[in-house]
Amino acid sequence: MAQQKPYLQMLRWAEERPNEIFLRQIINRKFNDFTYSDVVDQALRIVTALRGMGLEPGDRVALISKNCAEWFTADLAMMLGSYISVPIFPTAGSETISHVLDHSESKALFVGKLDDTQALKESLVERSDIPTIAFPYPTINCGYDWKDLVAQNDRADVKPDHQDDELMSIVYTSGTSGLPKGAMLTYGAHAWSAQQLINHIGMREGERLFSYLPLAHITERVYIMATAMNAGICTAFPESLDTFIEDVKMHRPTLFISVPRLWTLFQQRIQEKLPDSKLNILLKLPIISGLIKKKVATNLGLDQARVLGCGSAPVSAALLRWYEKLGLNITEAWGMTESYAYSTLNYPFRSDKIGSVGNAGPGVEIKIAEDEEILVRSQGLFTGYYKNPEASAETIVDGWLHTGDIGFLDNEGFLTIQGRKNDTFKTAKGKFVAPVPIEKRLFELSNIEMMCLVGSGMPGPVLLALPHHFPDFDRERYERRVKHVIETINGELESHAKIRGVLMIKEPWSIENGLLTPTLKIRRHLLEKKYHDIGATWPSGTLVQWEE
Numbered sequence: 001m002a003q004q005k006p007y008l009q010m011l012r013w014a015e016e017r018p019n020e021i022f023l024r025q026i027i028n029r030k031f032n033d034f035t036y037s038d039v040v041d042q043a044l045r046i047v048t049a050l051r052g053m054g055l056e057p058g059d060r061v062a063l064i065s066k067n068c069a070e071w072f073t074a075d076l077a078m079m080l081g082s083y084i085s086v087p088i089f090p091t092a093g094s095e096t097i098s099h100v101l102d103h104s105e106s107k108a109l110f111v112g113k114l115d116d117t118q119a120l121k122e123s124l125v126e127r128s129d130i131p132t133i134a135f136p137y138p139t140i141n142c143g144y145d146w147k148d149l150v151a152q153n154d155r156a157d158v159k160p161d162h163q164d165d166e167l168m169s170i171v172y173t174s175g176t177s178g179l180p181k182g183a184m185l186t187y188g189a190h191a192w193s194a195q196q197l198i199n200h201i202g203m204r205e206g207e208r209l210f211s212y213l214p215l216a217h218i219t220e221r222v223y224i225m226a227t228a229m230n231a232g233i234c235t236a237f238p239e240s241l242d243t244f245i246e247d248v249k250m251h252r253p254t255l256f257i258s259v260p261r262l263w264t265l266f267q268q269r270i271q272e273k274l275p276d277s278k279l280n281i282l283l284k285l286p287i288i289s290g291l292i293k294k295k296v297a298t299n300l301g302l303d304q305a306r307v308l309g310c311g312s313a314p315v316s317a318a319l320l321r322w323y324e325k326l327g328l329n330i331t332e333a334w335g336m337t338e339s340y341a342y343s344t345l346n347y348p349f350r351s352d353k354i355g356s357v358g359n360a361g362p363g364v365e366i367k368i369a370e371d372e373e374i375l376v377r378s379q380g381l382f383t384g385y386y387k388n389p390e391a392s393a394e395t396i397v398d399g400w401l402h403t404g405d406i407g408f409l410d411n412e413g414f415l416t417i418q419g420r421k422n423d424t425f426k427t428a429k430g431k432f433v434a435p436v437p438i439e440k441r442l443f444e445l446s447n448i449e450m451m452c453l454v455g456s457g458m459p460g461p462v463l464l465a466l467p468h469h470f471p472d473f474d475r476e477r478y479e480r481r482v483k484h485v486i487e488t489i490n491g492e493l494e495s496h497a498k499i500r501g502v503l504m505i506k507e508p509w510s511i512e513n514g515l516l517t518p519t520l521k522i523r524r525h526l527l528e529k530k531y532h533d534i535g536a537t538w539p540s541g542t543l544v545q546w547e548e
Contacts, residue, residue, distance in 0.1 A: 003191035006229035007079035011159065013232045014040035022228075023069040024236040026247050031236070034069050042073050047081035047156035049149040053108060053131050057082035060104045060170065064088040064097065064120060065112020067211045067237050070135040070146060072225060074110045075215075079187075082160050085169040086182075087216035089518035090114050091511040094122040099179050100172050101127060103387065113137045115241075116512075164188025170386050171218055173337050182386035183337045185218075193340035193380035194226035196363050201307055201347060203227055203255070208304075209235040210253040212244070217519050219311060219341040223257055248301030256302055257309035261520045263319060263330065264449065266300060268468060283325060293327040302328065307347070309333055312519050314417070314436055316443030317355040324351060332357050334417060338401055339364075340380045344415050356414040366415060372406040373421060406434075423524055425456035428536075431496040433461055435524075438489065438497065445485045450509060453499070454528045458535035460500035464527055467504055479544050486543060501538045503531065506547040 013022070018037035025032045034042075055061065061083045065071055078085040086104045088097055090113070097119060101109070112135035114120065121140055124130070133149065134142035162168070168187045172180035197203070209228050213220040228235045236251035238244050248256075271279075274292075283289045297303040310320070311333040320330050329349040334357035335341035344366065346358030353359075360366045364378040377400050384392030395402055406424075407417040419436030426432050435453035442451060442463070449468040455461035463486075467478060482502055490498040509515035515523055539545075 003188065003195045004230065005079075005162065005187055005191045006194060006226050007076055008161070009230050009232070010036065010040055010043075010076055017232065020232075021234055022232075023072060024234065024251065025069040026237065026239040026243075026250065029239070029243070029246075031250070032069070034073075036232070039069075039073050039076065041155060042150050043077040043080055044155035044158070045150045045153045046074065046077035046146075047158060048153040049133075049144070050077070050081055050083065050108065051156065052153065053144075055081075055083065055107050058084065059107040060084045060086050061108045061110070062086040062088055062101055062104065062106040063110040063112070063216075064090055064092070064114070065110065065135060065215075066090045066114065067213075067215050067220070068113050068135060068137070069237060070110075070112060071215050072211075072228075072235070074135075075225065076229070079162075079168065080158055080160065081156065082158075082162070084167055087169070087171060087221070089214055089216045091116075091214075091518050092119065093514070094119040096172075096180065097123040098127070100182075101130065104170050104182060106130065108133065110135065111139050111142055114139055162187040164191075165383070167383075169221075171216070171221070171337050181388060181391060183218075183382045184384055184386050185340065185382055189340060189380045189382070190222070190226060191230070192363070192378075193222050193342040194230045196342060196361055196380065197223060198227050198231050200345065200361055201255070203231045203233060205232060207231070207233045207255055208251055208253045209233050209255055210238075210248055210251055211235050212238050213257065213259065213312075214518055217312070218337040219257070219335070219519075222340050222342060223309070245299075245301060249298075250301075252301055252304045254304055255307045255309075256305045257311065257333075259312045259520055260310060260315035260319065261313070261450075263310055263315070263323070267319065267322060268449075270296060270299075272471060296326050297328060307331060309345075311335070311341070311357075313521050314419075314440060316440055318444035320354045324354070334358070334405075334415065336403060338382045338395065338403075339376050339378065340382070342378075342380050343376050346414075353412075353414050356410070356416045359413045359415065366409065366413070367400075368407065368409060369402075371421075372408065372418070374403045374405045374407050374415065374417070375400040376403060377401065425454070425528070427455050427461065427496060428457055428459050429496050433497045435461070438493070438499075441489055441492070442485065445488060446482065448482075450522070452522050452524055452527050454524070454531060454535060456528050457532065458500070459538070460496075460498060462531070462535040462538060463499050463502045464505055464531060465502055466508055475546070483543055500535075501542060502544045503534060504544065504546045 013036040019035050021033045022036045023034040086106050088100050108131045110133050117140045132142035133144040135146050166187050169185045170182040172182050209224050211224045238247040282292050308330045310330045331347045333345040335343040344358040346353050367375050419434050424432050424434050447468050448465045450466040452464045453461050
């Protein structure tokens, strides 16, 4: 597996293209730029600083921050200094932060941009012995300051050449069903996955990337950061959530990946200005159609994007079709932390394969087990869970990654995912229901913003739904629409899977209230527990209830 590793490529770019801009951090509505030479110089000075704190190669170093230029630079420093990086989601609660720091035995912590510092403060109260380094943004009081360390230290004289099987990072999974596990990622598999993506998508000089999905998640770390380093691609970072679309428009990325939640929010924003009834008429007019498509893409900052991506959670085919009619072809991809997020892609984009997550990327093998579980094999697999040999042995068997997802392959090898093995629930009738295919169908038929079908031990499945509140929202009219949708889908389902009722949820699910993971996946088991009694005592003859 002789792949060029990202940190070695960065040393190369710093020599061959020292004055070219690599990272663009938006601050006060302006780009604050860093060249390849700047980034490598800062990283080598940070290596010296870490050595001065007594850290030795092989020590774990944690990092908690929203995406920013210093995130890339700190990670590069850890590679060059032979430290094992331990990213923490910037939205993690104090229990998760404490678990990750303790379980990984991290010897230092980089602290960057955070919307809320309370959880971190609570976690560090009992961990005051961990040295903390503050990125140059408002944050908690730290023992060291990034800019001071860069200014006060010389460049480290290091040029490591790590073996492929050396541990590079411990990435903790987002914990949809309990405390996160630490996936052990090696230098070789990381480099292989990045290079496969670069080759497959045809990434090249002159591209522009935009980094905003959490870098603590493997997708952003491989699809954006690793490819940017390997291929030498200029990458920008947003200033804030409030300025997000304006930030995208400033950089106009050529490659842009997102999650279903954000693509849905973009859609709603467009629909509020241009309802579908009007949009569909305009798209039938030849000249007007082209103008509308260009305006929509420009207003999203995606008018120069040649590849659009979507992953991390199930997305409805209807949403992808909606974007397709606007000339925005979104490539759905699938992977997991344990496969460096690189397993399948619908690329080059095929309209007839919308609804699948694409076929296996070059170098990846996919097969379906007898129980319909999806198995993956490639050179880009993790090596196991840190300090958890039992879970490791259950997850990689005879070289195959047991993903926990269930699905099927069509006759061209395109994969359709039907949900998680442990998402399937058994109702009080004793029959199993797979919720994800039903939810996907509901997304196609309705304008519900978020939903989750629950039913374990209940007389029948109950849909928990977050309605999208349009301007001049009419509750009665919305309810009539929902009833029509449920009647339609119940006509398609077997009797044991028919939806018994719909509970319109009052408070949105969020990372903050613990019902979404940091990658915006719904924590189904928590919703099952919270609403079990309501589902078990659902009033006969009532289809829709509103949570008060």
